[in-house]
Amino acid sequence: MNLKTLKTYLFIGISIISLGFFQSCNDDKNDSPSRVQLKLVDEIGDYEEVNVVITDIQYNATDSEAGWQSFAPAEAYPIEVDLTELIAGNSLLLTDQLIPAGMMKQIRLVLGDGNTLKLEGDDTLIPLDTPSAMQSGLKLNLNTVLEGGFTYTFILDWVVSESIVESGITGKYNLKPVIKVNAEVNSGSVSGTVVETIEETETVMEGVTVEIYNAEAVKITDTMTDMDGNFLFQGLEAGTYTLKITREGYNEYSAETTVLVGEVTEAGTIVLTAVTP
Structure with a gap:
């Protein structure tokens, strides 16, 4: 058997072993829960x-x-x-x-x-x-x-x-x-905090309704801030959205935000301003 023939057999043997290995890995993956x-x-x-x-x-x-x-x-x-x-x-x-x-x-x-x-x-x-x-x-x-x-x-x-x-x-x-x-x-998520300024001090606002709209201005869902003024939207498809807050006695808030798959987008601190009499 010449050297060229030996190399050919060796290549075929390694290929068969490799295919078997990768097939075994795939089978293990398919069998995994x-x-x-x-x-x-x-x-x-x-x-x-x-x-x-x-x-x-x-x-x-x-x-x-x-x-x-x-x-x-x-x-x-x-x-x-x-x-x-x-x-x-x-x-x-x-x-x-x-x-x-x-x-x-x-x-x-x-x-x-x-x-x-x-x-x-x-x-x-x-x-x-x-x-x-x-x-x-x-x-x-x-x-x-x-x-x-x-x-x-x-x-x-x-x-x-x-x-x-x-x-x-x-x-x-x-x-x-x-x-x-x-x-x-x-999907991705959007989080933020809602506050108001009282005597130059930011105070968190509990129970504020926050709405989120898609790029076609269709309301997707809404949520409410907790005792620390925090809110979180989960399970949103990737894309551009608009956050809106409409609360009596305060100016309306509206801002765009971008949702990325697998990430939490921070809307930051949202300051609501009181309507001037």
Whole structure:
């Protein structure tokens, strides 16, 4: 066997070993589970409290024959939460779990009994009637391919203002959840602080409604500042947005901000100025 032939065989042998190695790595990656986190946040409404009971959270994978399967909760079922507390960057971790990689088609929130509402200025807890369809599970479409070894965080934005319907005839309140789903892996956030100047001293403003609009001037969502004047928008697609604050007795605030995937854009300190009499 001459030297040229020996080099040829050696090259073929190394190529076969390399292909086998890379195939093995790919197989290991495909066999690795995906980590899924579900976080619940609230889009504000004019209520003192909105208390909901979640008895199960399930997912449906298209390539699985098991059908609907339950997530393990971060704490324990039932999950009882006052949605009005999930503002200004506060969120509730519903689950943090490793599941098989593949297509995740839908998730489903199953609601229990005991959902209640408290109106502003009234300490009375009002029962929220929950339709049987919601108790059997509110389906949310994800249609996301989960790759092995990656973490996927989904933000469930519960729109309280659209989720509570008052019956004009009976005077009862019905709970018909409206929830937006955003993948944090494909989104960014905007944070900031709202203050006012009193006697040349900046004072944080709690309970200020901050709205955010897209480039087409369509309102995306709103939130409210916490006790430290802070606010946070999560799960926003990359692009240019406009922050707006309209508060009685103060001049309207409006400013553009840019959202980048995987980053928190700092809007900084927003100073509201009082309307001059």
